[in-house]
Amino acid sequence: MKRNGSSSLFLIEIVLVVLFFSICSAICINVFAISKQLSLNSENLSYGVMKVESAAECYKSVDGNLDEVASILTGASYTDDGDLRVEYDANWQPQVLSSQADETFYVVISPDGTGAAEIAVYQVAENADEDNTLFSITVKAVMAS
Amino acid sequence: MNGNNNNNRKPTVINVGGASLMMLFAVLCLTVFSVLSLVYSNYQVKLTEKAVLATENYYAADTSAAEIFEALQNGDLSEATVTEENGITYYSYSVTVDADQTLDVVVANNGGALTIESWKVVNNAAEVNLFDDDAFNLWDGN
Numbered sequence: 001m002k003r004n005g006s007s008s009l010f011l012i013e014i015v016l017v018v019l020f021f022s023i024c025s026a027i028c029i030n031v032f033a034i035s036k037q038l039s040l041n042s043e044n045l046s047y048g049v050m051k052v053e054s055a056a057e058c059y060k061s062v063d064g065n066l067d068e069v070a071s072i073l074t075g076a077s078y079t080d081d082g083d084l085r086v087e088y089d090a091n092w093q094p095q096v097l098s099s100q101a102d103e104t105f106y107v108v109i110s111p112d113g114t115g116a117a118e119i120a121v122y123q124v125a126e127n128a129d130e131d132n133t134l135f136s137i138t139v140k141a142v143m144a145s
Numbered sequence: 146m147n148g149n150n151n152n153n154r155k156p157t158v159i160n161v162g163g164a165s166l167m168m169l170f171a172v173l174c175l176t177v178f179s180v181l182s183l184v185y186s187n188y189q190v191k192l193t194e195k196a197v198l199a200t201e202n203y204y205a206a207d208t209s210a211a212e213i214f215e216a217l218q219n220g221d222l223s224e225a226t227v228t229e230e231n232g233i234t235y236y237s238y239s240v241t242v243d244a245d246q247t248l249d250v251v252v253a254n255n256g257g258a259l260t261i262e263s264w265k266v267v268n269n270a271a272e273v274n275l276f277d278d279d280a281f282n283l284w285d286g287n
Contacts, residue, residue: 010162017168024172031179035186042186042193049193049200056204115215116208135197137204140211142261 044105047092048121048134051107055086055119056139064115064141084109105134116140199243203266206242210250210264213238217252218259225252235262245270 055073062068066084070076075094076086087095088105095103104124111117120136213224217236225236234254239247251263 013162014164017164021168021172025175028172028175028179031183035179035182038183038186038190042189045193045197049197053200115211135200137201138208139204140208140215142211142214142264 044123045134048105048107048123051086051088051092051105052119052121052135052137055107055109056137059109059117059119059139060141062141063143064111064117066109066111069109079108081110083111114140115143202243202246203248206240206248209240210238210248213240214250214252214259214261239267242266 055069058069058072062072066078066082070078070084073084073086073094075088075096076084079085086107087103088107089095090104092105105121106124107119107121109117109119116138117140118136118138121134122131123134125131216223217225222236225238228235228237236252236254236259237250239249241247246266246268249263249265249267250261253260253262
């Protein structure tokens with residue numbers, strides 16, 4: 001009797017331990033996942049800002065000449081609208097050959113014809129919706145007379 | 146005999162043994178590390194947002210400065226301060242980057258051709274001279 005009583009107590013304890021542990025671990029793992037996603041988003045934003053800055057300084061250094069920008073930036077290609085586009089994979093390496101399967105981010109330089117250009121970095125949407133704009137600036141080339 | 150069993154019967158209580166202690170320890174570790182990772186990720190997000198804001202402010206000021214330079218090239222001197230030195234005319238102007246920084250530009254007009262002499266971000270925050278005796282409120286023993 002006593003042995004059966006102690007066994008049932010241990011069983012109850014184990015059941016409660018497992019129940020409580022499963023609830024707490026589910027919450028903690030959720031927190032881990034959220035922090036991982038936050039970290040990934042901020043990392044992508046940081047890289048995006050760096051790529052846009054690089055493109056902006058390149059654009060300013062050649063006085064807004066898109067052909068020279070295309071020759072400097074690795075993997076740059078023209079779009080149908082006359083903009084310059086540089087594609088990057090998930091590790092922010094430039095894509096030399098355009099491949100929709102690998103492209104995750106891309107930077108677009110859109111000149112407005114007055115020497116200024118909008119430079120933006122986008123993240124390709126997974127569900128073929130409108131791509132997400134990570135960061136965007138407007139730069140103007142200074143053309144010394 | 147049955148009566149004795151009824152008198153000696155104790156109420157069922159929840160037993161706290163080794164398994165419970167180990168579970169408490171594991172949950173404590175999980176909680177601490179999850180909170181730590183969340184705090185660090187939050188810090189990374191805030192740092193990135195500051196960098197984004199700083200970059201946006203700089204390029205907005207840079208674009209404004211470029212537009213003023215273009216206006217100077219077209220003969221519009223309303224945004225610049227004109228000075229003359231050694232026969233060369235200098236145009237100076239500043240564009241605010243943020244609360245503590247300005248983009249200061251100096252352009253030289255040497256025979257009609259404008260050249261950029263200086264294009265730099267200057268920090269205008271109040272300076273603290275670390276070598277002043279009153280720079281830090283240190284206890285002197287009194």
